[in-house]
Amino acid sequence: MDLVSKLSIKKSLRRILLLILVVFALIVVLLPLYWTFSTSFKESRAILHIPPEFFPRRIIFHNYVEIFSIIPFASLLLNSFAVTGITSGVSLILGSIAAYGLSRYEFPGSRGIFGLIVGTRMIPPIAYIIPLFLLVSNLRLIDTVLGLVLAHTSITLPFTIWIMKGFFDELPRDFEEAAMVDGLSRLGAMRVALRLALPGLFVALIFVFVESWNEFMFAVTITRNAAKTAPVGLVGLLQYPYRQPWGELTAGLLIYTLPIFAIAYFFEKYVAKIYVLGVLK
Amino acid sequence: MVEIQTITSKAIGVMLVIPAIALLTLVCFFPLAQNVELSFHSWHLAIGAPKTFVGLANFERLIFSSVFHTVLLNTVTFTAISVPLELGAGLGLALLLSRKFRGRDAVLAVISLPMLVAPVAVGLVWKWFYALDYGMLNPLLGVFGVPPVNWLADPSIALLSVTVADAWTMTPFMMLFCYAGLQMIPRDRYEVAAIDGASGLQKFRYVTLPSIKGILVMGLMIRAIDAFTRLFDLVYVLTGGGPAFSTEVLPIYTFRTGLRHFRIGMGSALSILTLAITVVFVYVLWKLTRR
Numbered sequence: 001m002d003l004v005s006k007l008s009i010k011k012s013l014r015r016i017l018l019l020i021l022v023v024f025a026l027i028v029v030l031l032p033l034y035w036t037f038s039t040s041f042k043e044s045r046a047i048l049h050i051p052p053e054f055f056p057r058r059i060i061f062h063n064y065v066e067i068f069s070i071i072p073f074a075s076l077l078l079n080s081f082a083v084t085g086i087t088s089g090v091s092l093i094l095g096s097i098a099a100y101g102l103s104r105y106e107f108p109g110s111r112g113i114f115g116l117i118v119g120t121r122m123i124p125p126i127a128y129i130i131p132l133f134l135l136v137s138n139l140r141l142i143d144t145v146l147g148l149v150l151a152h153t154s155i156t157l158p159f160t161i162w163i164m165k166g167f168f169d170e171l172p173r174d175f176e177e178a179a180m181v182d183g184l185s186r187l188g189a190m191r192v193a194l195r196l197a198l199p200g201l202f203v204a205l206i207f208v209f210v211e212s213w214n215e216f217m218f219a220v221t222i223t224r225n226a227a228k229t230a231p232v233g234l235v236g237l238l239q240y241p242y243r244q245p246w247g248e249l250t251a252g253l254l255i256y257t258l259p260i261f262a263i264a265y266f267f268e269k270y271v272a273k274i275y276v277l278g279v280l281k
Numbered sequence: 282m283v284e285i286q287t288i289t290s291k292a293i294g295v296m297l298v299i300p301a302i303a304l305l306t307l308v309c310f311f312p313l314a315q316n317v318e319l320s321f322h323s324w325h326l327a328i329g330a331p332k333t334f335v336g337l338a339n340f341e342r343l344i345f346s347s348v349f350h351t352v353l354l355n356t357v358t359f360t361a362i363s364v365p366l367e368l369g370a371g372l373g374l375a376l377l378l379s380r381k382f383r384g385r386d387a388v389l390a391v392i393s394l395p396m397l398v399a400p401v402a403v404g405l406v407w408k409w410f411y412a413l414d415y416g417m418l419n420p421l422l423g424v425f426g427v428p429p430v431n432w433l434a435d436p437s438i439a440l441l442s443v444t445v446a447d448a449w450t451m452t453p454f455m456m457l458f459c460y461a462g463l464q465m466i467p468r469d470r471y472e473v474a475a476i477d478g479a480s481g482l483q484k485f486r487y488v489t490l491p492s493i494k495g496i497l498v499m500g501l502m503i504r505a506i507d508a509f510t511r512l513f514d515l516v517y518v519l520t521g522g523g524p525a526f527s528t529e530v531l532p533i534y535t536f537r538t539g540l541r542h543f544r545i546g547m548g549s550a551l552s553i554l555t556l557a558i559t560v561v562f563v564y565v566l567w568k569l570t571r572r
Contacts, residue, residue: 015382018377018380018382021377022377022378022382022388025374025377025388025392026388026391026392028449029391029392029394029395029449030391031410031417031421032406032407032410032417032449033394033395033406035406035409035410035416035417036405036406036409036410039409047415048415049415050414050415051420051423052415052416052417052420054417054420090304094300094301094304095301097297097300097301098297098298098300098301098302100297101293101294101295101296101297101298102294102297102298104294105290105291105293105294105295105297106291106294107291107292107294107295108291110294110298113298113302117305120305120309120310122506123309123313123556124506124507124510124511124532124555124556124559125511126510126511126513126531126532126535126536126552126555127313127316127510127552127553127555127556128309128312128313128316128552129312129536129539129540129552130312130316130319130535130539130540130545130548130549130552131311131312131313131315131316131319131549132308132312133539133540134315134545135307135308135311135312150307150308151308153304153305153308154305154308154309157301157304157305158305158309161301186293210397213399214398214399214400214401214402216399216400216401216513216514216517217513217514217517217532217536220517221536221540231399231401231402234401234402234405235401235404235405235517235518238408238518246409246415249405249409250405250409253402253405253406256399256402257398257399257402260397260398260399261394263397264390264393264394264397265390268390268393271393271397272393272457272461
């Protein structure tokens with residue numbers, strides 16, 4: 001056998017190995033998700049069948065209706081949206097204003113403050129959740145959307161400030177100076193800068209949304225009934241009397257995760273940026 | 282005139298920062314400081330006992346408590362297994378996916394998906410996947426002749442089951458991290474190595490690894506801190522800390538003590554200890570890897 005064909009055999013062997021490994025990784029990632037997905041379309045008789053059906057024999061949508069009646073899932077989702085929406089609003093508004101201040105104006109202690117905010121990102125919520133619970137109950141905000149929003153901003157606000165300061169630092173000052181020469185106030189100049197940093201706001205929004213939508217520990221601590229969020233309600237189904245309603249639970253799980261799937265699908269490039277480049281900066 | 286301008290500009294800067302800092306002080310800095318104060322007190326909120334100063338008694342009791350030893354050992358074990366596992370798998374996947382092939386971007390997107398799914402949802406997905414009778418894993422392994430395993434109720438396996446679920450959701454993070462690092466390596470380094478006659482393995486050892494060492498260390502640190510201090514949602518859903526304390530880790534134990542049994546002082550002491558151990562650990566790791 002000549003050298004060229006030997007090399008090409010080696011090359012195609014390599015490609016096959018690569019293919020096998022990639023397929024294996026995809027199977028490992030998708031199998032647990034598939035099990036949840038397929039269960040949500042099964043009748044309860046099929047769910048409790050031994051051995052389990054890998055492919056549902058009959059596909060039904062009953063679970064997607066039933067999840068809204070065995071728990072108040074609509075109001076749980078609404079609470080989740082309210083908490084996530086208000087948390088995003090508060091974090092983005094206060095965070096970008098503060099980031100602008102830290103980026104454009106030097107004042108005594110401004111560097112220290114920024115260092116403190118970056119440091120806050122490393123502090124795990126478990127390190128302050130007990131006093132925060134006491135604070136929220138002293139403010140009479142237990143089981144309210146606002147109480148949970150307060151808790152969530154402790155995570156999302158430092159991140160917003162951090163990422164927005166990065167964006168403002170990279171933005172040339174010329175635009176704002178030109179705006180001010182044109183007779184705009186400092187506030188007007190800030191508005192110009194904010195518009196230019198819109199991609200930054202967008203990146204921050206995605207992060208804040210995912211973080212607040214997915215958050216569980218604060219939610220299970222602060223909410224009881226009226227302000228209960230979707231993840232707390234779904235976990236509560238495990239305590240359901242008689243049997244764990246896995247058909248309804250998996251259906252609810254998929255509805256709850258839908259916004260996250262949408263973000264992963266539409267904003268994949270941003271996601272890598274937030275979780276990787278953000279850290280590397 | 283110039284002076285007035287700089288003074289007002291400083292004042293504006295402070296004013297812009299104040300609202301955010303005020304809110305952060307209320308919801309983070311103040312509770313953090315209060316946590317230290319609370320840890321020196323005994324305060325059983327559930328039985329209405331008053332808050333009394335006890336000095337270091339909480340810490341003393343923890344240090345000699347066998348439950349705390351178990352919890353600490355579980356947390357350390359979890360960190361020691363999950364972080365290298367996720368780093369290794371993540372680096373492997375990143376190396377695999379840094380080769381060009383058709384559909385690579387789609388594969389990358391699918392594999393990074395678990396990272397975004399809520400940890401609670403991951404817990405529920407895996408609880409159902411692991412389920413003894415109705416789950417998918419046991420019948421699947423049964424095809425290869427493996428007898429059914431009670432993944433979440435066997436004290437000798439439960440922590441490992443939690444670790445696997447955690448690796449499923451956190452490996453993508455490490456993969457993206459390593460992937461970004463690999464993209465930053467200049468091509469010509471590989472060309473030079475090729476001219477020198479380096480084999481594939483030698484290229485990895487002498488070009489790839491040294492080039493991404495900084496990023497690997499950073500990923501390692503971030504994941505280690507997370508594993509030690511943030512493993513809550515998964516355990517809460519999968520095992521609740523059981524069976525027989527075999528998956529009881531620091532965040533779960535702190536939560537149970539402070540916010541379920543309402544032993545406020547002891548819970549605070551636990552979280553302060555967690556934070557202290559983390560700080561020491563990070564410092565040591567940082568010193569070790571700087572060389």
